Amino acid sequence: MINQLETPLYESIVAKFEIAALQSRNTQIGDLRQQAFDIFKASGFPSPKNEEWKYTNVLPFLKDEFELEISQDELSEATFDKVAKMVTTHIEAIQNSIKGEQKGAYRLIAVNGKFNETLSILPEAGKIKIQALSAATEEPAFIQNFGKIATIKDNAFAALNTALFHDGLFIEVPKNVSLDKPLHVINVLLADANVFIQPRNLFVIHANASLEIIETTITNEAGHTIFANGVTEIAVAENAHLHHYDIQTGHKGLRLVQRTEATQEQHSNYSNYTFTLPGTELVRNNLILHLNAKDLESHLYGLYLTADKQLVDNHTEVHHKMPNGESNQLYKGVLMDNSKAVFNGKIYVYEDAQKTNAFQQSNNILFSEKATVNAKPQLEIFADDVKCSHGTTIGQMNKESLFYLQSRGISEQTAKNMMVNAFAFDVTQKIKIAPVRVYLEKLIAAEMEKNVH
Amino acid sequence: MLSIKNLHAGVEEKEILKGLNLEVKPGEVHAIMGPNGAGKSSLASVLSGRPNYEVTEGSVMLDGKDLLEMSPEDRAREGVFLAFQYPIEIPGVSNINFLKTAMNEMRAYKGLEPYTAKEFLALSKEKQKLVEFDAKLVNRSLNEGFSGGEKKRNEIFQLAMLEPKLAILDETDSGLDIDALRIVSRGVNKLRSDKNAFIIITHYQRLLDYIVPDFVHVLSDGKIVKTGGKELALELEEKGYDWIKEEAVS
Ligand SMILES: Nc1ncnc2c1ncn2[C@@H]1O[C@H](COP(=O)(O)OP(=O)(O)OP(=O)(O)O)[C@@H](O)[C@H]1O
Ligand SMILES: [Mg+2]
Numbered sequence: 001m002i003n004q005l006e007t008p009l010y011e012s013i014v015a016k017f018e019i020a021a022l023q024s025r026n027t028q029i030g031d032l033r034q035q036a037f038d039i040f041k042a043s044g045f046p047s048p049k050n051e052e053w054k055y056t057n058v059l060p061f062l063k064d065e066f067e068l069e070i071s072q073d074e075l076s077e078a079t080f081d082k083v084a085k086m087v088t089t090h091i092e093a094i095q096n097s098i099k100g101e102q103k104g105a106y107r108l109i110a111v112n113g114k115f116n117e118t119l120s121i122l123p124e125a126g127k128i129k130i131q132a133l134s135a136a137t138e139e140p141a142f143i144q145n146f147g148k149i150a151t152i153k154d155n156a157f158a159a160l161n162t163a164l165f166h167d168g169l170f171i172e173v174p175k176n177v178s179l180d181k182p183l184h185v186i187n188v189l190l191a192d193a194n195v196f197i198q199p200r201n202l203f204v205i206h207a208n209a210s211l212e213i214i215e216t217t218i219t220n221e222a223g224h225t226i227f228a229n230g231v232t233e234i235a236v237a238e239n240a241h242l243h244h245y246d247i248q249t250g251h252k253g254l255r256l257v258q259r260t261e262a263t264q265e266q267h268s269n270y271s272n273y274t275f276t277l278p279g280t281e282l283v284r285n286n287l288i289l290h291l292n293a294k295d296l297e298s299h300l301y302g303l304y305l306t307a308d309k310q311l312v313d314n315h316t317e318v319h320h321k322m323p324n325g326e327s328n329q330l331y332k333g334v335l336m337d338n339s340k341a342v343f344n345g346k347i348y349v350y351e352d353a354q355k356t357n358a359f360q361q362s363n364n365i366l367f368s369e370k371a372t373v374n375a376k377p378q379l380e381i382f383a384d385d386v387k388c389s390h391g392t393t394i395g396q397m398n399k400e401s402l403f404y405l406q407s408r409g410i411s412e413q414t415a416k417n418m419m420v421n422a423f424a425f426d427v428t429q430k431i432k433i434a435p436v437r438v439y440l441e442k443l444i445a446a447e448m449e450k451n452v453h
Numbered sequence: 454m455l456s457i458k459n460l461h462a463g464v465e466e467k468e469i470l471k472g473l474n475l476e477v478k479p480g481e482v483h484a485i486m487g488p489n490g491a492g493k494s495s496l497a498s499v500l501s502g503r504p505n506y507e508v509t510e511g512s513v514m515l516d517g518k519d520l521l522e523m524s525p526e527d528r529a530r531e532g533v534f535l536a537f538q539y540p541i542e543i544p545g546v547s548n549i550n551f552l553k554t555a556m557n558e559m560r561a562y563k564g565l566e567p568y569t570a571k572e573f574l575a576l577s578k579e580k581q582k583l584v585e586f587d588a589k590l591v592n593r594s595l596n597e598g599f600s601g602g603e604k605k606r607n608e609i610f611q612l613a614m615l616e617p618k619l620a621i622l623d624e625t626d627s628g629l630d631i632d633a634l635r636i637v638s639r640g641v642n643k644l645r646s647d648k649n650a651f652i653i654i655t656h657y658q659r660l661l662d663y664i665v666p667d668f669v670h671v672l673s674d675g676k677i678v679k680t681g682g683k684e685l686a687l688e689l690e691e692k693g694y695d696w697i698k699e700e701a702v703s
Contacts, residue, residue, distance in 0.1 A: 399504065404541045407501050408555040408611065409529035409562070418554065422545025422594075 009062050009196065010044055016068045017163060029137065032147045036162035043156045052154075055342045055374040056313045061255045061282050064225050066196035070112050070166050080118075082220070083111055083188055087119055090186060090218045097442035098435040105184040105214065112190055113199030113230075114167045123179055128211070129172040133200055136170035141204040141235075149233035150261045151288065158259045158286075161231040165200035168230075173209040173240075182212035182433055189217060189254070191224040201232040203242070207265075210241035214436060217247075219254055227255045234262035236270045238293075245273045245436055249443065250280030252308075259286040266293035272300050273431060274314065275440055278307035278336075278447050287316045291353075294322040302331035303427045303440075305420070305447055306339035306371070313342035320353040320386075327357070332427050333364040334420050335371035336451050343375040345390070351382045360390040365397055365423060367416075367451075417448040454479050454516055454650055455500075455619055461510035462499045469495045471675035472511070477619070480647040484661055484686060485654045487672035488694050493654045494538050496672065497623045501535040502528050515619065529555075530562040532618025536608035536625050538654075543595040548607070549577065551595050552614055559615065580613040584640040601628035609637050613644060620644075621652045626660040638663030658690040671697050 017037050045062055046053040075083060087109060108130060109119040115132040122130055129139070136142045152159040169185065189197060205211055219226060236242050248256065262270050276283050289298050304312045318327045333341045343362045364373045377390035397419060405415035421428070421441060431437040455477040462470040469492045477483055485493055499506050500513065502525035513520040520528055543551075557567040568576070581588060586606055596604050605625050612620055622641075626634055641651065641664050653664060661669070661683060669685040670677045671694065679685070679697050689697075 400541050401543045403503055403525060404537070404543065405546075405551070405555075406525040407529055407535055408551070408615065409526050409559040410551075410555050411526050411558060412524070414554060414558065415526075418546050418551070419543070422543060425545035 009066050012066075012068055013160065013164065014041060028143065029147075033163045036152050036159040037164075039152055039159040040156050040163055043154075043159075046156050052315065052344075055340075056282075056284055056311060058257070058282065058284070061227065064194050066225070066227060067193045068164070068196050070195060070197055072114065072166060075111065075116070079190070083109070083116070083190070084119060086188060086218050086220065087186060090216070094216075094439055098438045103181065103433070103435055105182045106179070108169065108171075108183055108185045109188060110169055110185065110199065111188045112166070112195075112197050113169075113187075115169055123183075127177060128174065128179060129170070131170050133168040133170045133202060136202070139170070139172065141172045142170065142202060145204055145233060145235045146202055147233075149235060149263055149290075150231050150259060155259065155286075157229050157257050158231050161198045161200060161229050161259070165198045165231070168200035168202070168232075170202050171211075171213075172204045173206060173211050175206045176208045177206075178210040179212070182214050185213055185215045187215060187217040189219040189226050189228060191220065191222060191226045194225040195227070197226060197228045199228065199230045201230070203232065203234045205234075205236045205240040205242050207237045208239045209237070212243045212245070212433060214245040214433070215247065217250060219251065221251050221253075223253065225253045225255070228258070230256075230258040232258070232260045234260065234270065236262060236264045236268045238265045239267040240265070241269045243271045243273070243432060245431070245433070246275065246285075247436075247440065247443075248274070248276040248280060248283060250277075250283075252279070252281055254280045255282040256280055257282070257284045257286075259288070261286075261288040261290075263290045263292050264296050264298065266295055268293075268296045270298050273427075274300075274302045276302075276304040276306070276312050277443055278305060278310060278339075278450075280310065282311050284313040285315065287314070288319075289317070289327070290319045290321065291325040291327065292321055295324045297326040298328070299430070300327070300329040300331075301427050301430050302329075302343075303424050304331075304333045304341055305336075305444055306333065306341055307336045307447065307451060308339060309337070310339040311342075312339070313344075315342075315344045315346075317346045318348070318358065320347070320349045320356045320358060322350075322352055323354045323356070325353060325356050325358075327359070329360040329362075330427055330430075331362045332424055333362075333373060334367060334423065335364065335373060336367040338368070338370045340371065341373045341375075343373070343392075344378065345376075346378040346380070347388060347390070349379075349381040349383050349386050349388065353383050354385045356383060356386040356388070358386070358388045362392045363423075364394045366394065367397055413449065417445050420444060420448055456514045457511070458513075459511040460496075460499065460508065460513060462495065462506050462508045464495075464505055464507070468509070469675055470499065473672070473676055475670070475677060477650045477652065479650055480645075481668065482645070482651045482653060482664060482666045484666040484669045484683075485652060485672050485677075486656065486669060486686065486689055491672045492675045493672050494623055495675075497535050497538075497621045497652075497654065500528075500621060501525060501533055526558070527562075529615075529617075530559050534612055534615055534617035534620045536605075536612055536620065536622045538623040538627075540596050540604040540608055542597045542599070544597045546595045548593055548595050549591050552577070552611060555611075556614060577614065580610060583613050583643060584609045585636045586610040602630060602633050605629055606633060606637065609640055613640060616644070617649065619650050619652070621654070623654045624656065625653075626655055626657060634660065635663060658686040661686045673698060
């Protein structure tokens with residue numbers, strides 16, 4: 001085990017667990033928490049000596065004094081008003097930027113991971129089940145899936161989340177149900193001190209059902225550090241479809257480590273779209289897909305625009321376990337200032353997974369000489385009749401193109417913006433919800449605007 | 454309109470333009486001919502503000518304003534247009550959005566309201582017709598997968614849309630088929646007025662049959678070594694450049 005003494009957090013976590021273990025009366029969860037805690041305790045937080053964290057040193061981000069105790073009480077009236085205002089501002093900002101594209105969405109509000117029904121606008125009861133994870137422990141879908149999808153072995157953060165998560169969202173779409181509008185999940189992160197938040201979600205999409213989830217995150221910029229260590233487990237049943245969007249905006253002081261792990265059954269489609277924008281100091285996305293049946297497809301699209309000293313790390317794992325699976329990964333990055341990006345994409349093709357079609361591409365452009373990218377594809381193939389391809393590029397902004405645009409009277413700023421949009425186009429065109437695409441393009445434009453050199 | 458005096462410019466340490474002088478007045482068409490590597494495209498680059506070129510001496514004034522002080526976009530907004538010898542492909546940027554952005558940024562520079570979608574569309578239709586530019590190409594990615602001739606035609610379409618004060622055509626004729634050459638020339642002739650001027654860089658006298666120049670200059674080794682009327686082009690076609698080089702040395 002590495003030396004964790006520099007992180008007071010480790011000590012307080014160990015102390016905290018003893019209390020939490022006593023509180024957990026449900027034995028299924030209690031045992032799991034204990035098991036997860038033992039894993040975390042043995043390994044501690046990962047250091048760069050850990051191959052998985054080679055280019056992302058999280059230890060400096062864990063040095064602050066963090067509060068582990070997140071209030072699970074109902075929000076006070078003042079806090080409620082504050083959150084309501086934050087949500088309204090956020091929605092207005094989105095609506096302003098997607099004028100003319102409104103399609104509408106249901107709205108699900110989670111405050112520090114805790115479901116807030118009053119602020120949410122949900123589909124009519126009975127269509128889909130949405131509740132706090134803590135309230136769903138007796139649900140068959142919970143019992144069947146919870147803790148069984150996320151891999152905690154060798155994953156200190158996921159283990160820690162499992163041991164000490166507070167609460168999260170439970171979303172279940174019954175058989176044959178499709179929502180008429182996307183579900184917009186707004187993750188509100190609140191802090192009146194430095195906090196270490198651990199949300200835990202479970203999404204279960206039953207056979208022939210489909211859902212579009214759009215996640216956004218808002219925080220109160222109170223000058224406190226927020227470290228969010230989230231885990232989302234997802235089960236996508238036969239012929240079910242889940243399009244999962246995650247728009248990661250943030251600010252200095254926000255640190256984000258998350259693990260999204262999904263299982264898929266036959267004829268299912270899980271598509272993940274992860275967009276990271278400047279702001280958040282540290283982002284580490286772990287996206288793991290288990291293609292447990294044959295004839296299914298997975299799509300992983302990523303776009304990161306990084307600035308300042310930001311560190312954005314995307315780790316993906318696609319496990320092709322059965323024949324005829326198709327996975328498609330496209331990650332694109334634009335790096336500015338002193339920012340750093342990491343992409344690590346693993347594709348495993350198991351022995352039985354004949355006729356697998358796995359594609360992976362990671363393209364990056366550096367907008368600054370001080371920005372760096374570490375991109376690494378990793379393929380482990382144990383079947384012989386498969387099609388796998390991967391590619392990585394790291395380039396600079398094309399100066400000739402820039403000059404061409406400028407020579408037509410387009411400002412350098414706009415020209416760069418156009419080129420970033422053009423670069424991102426193969427990813428943004430995959431977005432199935434037009435307002436999401438417009439919103440993202442506006443966010444990019446606004447960030448490029450700030451980055452005037 | 455344009456006044457170039459003793460222009461010295463180069464790339465990195467290499468001097469390419471070596472004391473070039475040129476005066477262009479409104480309404481005039483100047484042809485620039487000269488051997489490969491003489492510095493014709495370099496002159497076009499320096500005028501339009503290509504970043505890797507460095508001016509070491511001399512001045513370039515456009516209607517009394519110092520062109521060399523301006524960013525490439527401001528030169529364009531002041532009315533300089535370069536039809537590139539090798540137009541670049543920019544995948545993902547739509548031709549029409551690019552033009553709309555360009556025109557509206559230019560209008561904003563002049564304090565004008567942006568075009569409405571309708572106005573822009575009407576204008577675009579009119580100019581497409583003028584240069585017989587294929588409507589299908591308008592909506593594609595900028596020059597992506599365009600044939601050589603289509604790229605050149607797109608340059609002229611942009612020229613027609615932007616209506617510059619000073620248009621520099623760098624070998625726009627090379628790569629054009631005979632019909633396209635005629636169409637492009639006709640387009641340019643329609644755009645000619647007593648308020649604008651053209652600098653036409655070409656290797657072939659043929660283009661100058663269609664777009665009749667007021668002056669023909671020979672650029673050799675970074676300088677203009679001979680200037681004449683349109684007959685000079687004919688003479689060059691017949692005799693090549695060696696006699697001028699000899700003349701210049703003696
Ligand atoms: N980026 C560069 N680096 C070094 N040399 C350059 C560069 N660009 C141009 N040159 C050189 O400058 C000289 C003039 O080039 P230029 O392209 O201006 O010639 P040109 O007259 O347009 O020729 P052509 O008729 O073949 O188009 C050539 O010798 C060329 O090799
Ligand atoms: Mg040339």
